Amino acid sequence: MNQRLAVLGAGNMGEAVLAGALSGGWAASDVVATVRTEAKAQHLRETYQVATTSDNAAAVRGAGLVLVGVKPKDVGALLEEVAPALDPSAVVVTVAAGLPTTFYEERLPAGLPVVRTVPNTPAAIGAGITAIAPGASATDAHLEAVEHLLAGTGAVVRAAEKDLDAVTAISGSGPAYVFHVADALAEAGVLLGLTRDVARRLATQTLLGASRLLDESGEHPVILREKVTSPGGTTAAGLRELDDRAVRAAFVAAAAAARDRARELAG
Ligand SMILES: NC(=O)C1=CN([C@@H]2O[C@H](COP(=O)(O)OP(=O)(O)OC[C@H]3O[C@@H](n4cnc5c(N)ncnc54)[C@H](OP(=O)(O)O)[C@@H]3O)[C@@H](O)[C@H]2O)C=CC1
Numbered sequence: 001m002n003q004r005l006a007v008l009g010a011g012n013m014g015e016a017v018l019a020g021a022l023s024g025g026w027a028a029s030d031v032v033a034t035v036r037t038e039a040k041a042q043h044l045r046e047t048y049q050v051a052t053t054s055d056n057a058a059a060v061r062g063a064g065l066v067l068v069g070v071k072p073k074d075v076g077a078l079l080e081e082v083a084p085a086l087d088p089s090a091v092v093v094t095v096a097a098g099l100p101t102t103f104y105e106e107r108l109p110a111g112l113p114v115v116r117t118v119p120n121t122p123a124a125i126g127a128g129i130t131a132i133a134p135g136a137s138a139t140d141a142h143l144e145a146v147e148h149l150l151a152g153t154g155a156v157v158r159a160a161e162k163d164l165d166a167v168t169a170i171s172g173s174g175p176a177y178v179f180h181v182a183d184a185l186a187e188a189g190v191l192l193g194l195t196r197d198v199a200r201r202l203a204t205q206t207l208l209g210a211s212r213l214l215d216e217s218g219e220h221p222v223i224l225r226e227k228v229t230s231p232g233g234t235t236a237a238g239l240r241e242l243d244d245r246a247v248r249a250a251f252v253a254a255a256a257a258a259r260d261r262a263r264e265l266a267g
């Protein structure tokens with residue numbers, strides 16, 4: 001399989017995967033990204049030194065890996081555009097939420113391997129996590145090629161395709177939940193009289209430090225929470241408010257709603 005990579009739709013997620021792949025050692029000279037505006041093309045050329053075009057069919061010619069980075073609603077039209085131009089040995093890798101691999105297989109030349117992935121935006125700084133699942137014609141070698149592509153974006157895990165909507169709800173959408181918490185914590189600090197700059201710094205570093213501690217200690221989050229929560233102390237008072245407002249239940253409901261929405265996107 002050749003190393004030519006075509007990124008079709010270099011938006012938030014396509015660009016994040018592109019950035020992660022390049023910082024992981026993928027050669028910029030092997031990448032072409034498709035765009036719809038000259039401003040975006042210029043940004044990609046200047047930032048990553050990759051080739052750009054607005055012609056998706058031209059981009060996929062000779063590409064061994066074709067990354068579908070457009071919104072789920074735009075995937076059908078995109079596949080129609082590129083199907084006749086795809087290299088017979090190409091692997092189609094998609095990041096689109098919800099759409100099953102059968103959606104692609106029905107629209108692409110018979111037997112063309114499809115790998116469905118669920119990345120997240122921290123991929124841009126090599127701190128993402130991506131779940132990957134093979135379609136009917138994707139082999140272990142195809143999965144390995146996708147793992148190689150994504151190696152610079154962070155962790156990569158293999159998953160069963162039936163689980164990918166749940167993965168989307170947790171790690172795909174998850175960064176947005178975390179940014180929501182970061183914003184809420186910082187604004188709470190402002191309410192308590194801290195400057196915006198200080199409050200934001202405290203919130204950001206607290207999330208970063210807590211995440212690293214969780215990861216590096218290997219301890220269960222409940223144990224780590226208990227280590228912060230002195231009997232009769234400040235944290236217990238704060239946590240009681242979160243429980244009274246059913247924050248834990250809200251996370252469960254948010255994940256279920258995101259999973260259900262992924263299913264709806266499949267049509
Ligand atoms: N954002 C995230 O955190 C995650 C997103 N995903 C999936 O990633 C996909 C993209 O989402 P996201 O990056 O957020 O969305 P964006 O809108 O940021 O990216 C889509 C990009 O595709 C471009 N585009 C649309 N149609 C075409 C076309 N025919 N040819 C070339 N380019 C085209 C758009 O251009 P223009 O801007 O000009 O419209 C845009 O730049 C979705 O399918 C989503 O489900 C998956 C996991 C996480």
Ligand SMILES: O=C(O)[C@@H]1CCC=N1
Pocket residue numbers: 097168172173
């Ligand atoms: O919001 C969305 O639909 C996409 C999929 C996961 C994250 N962003």
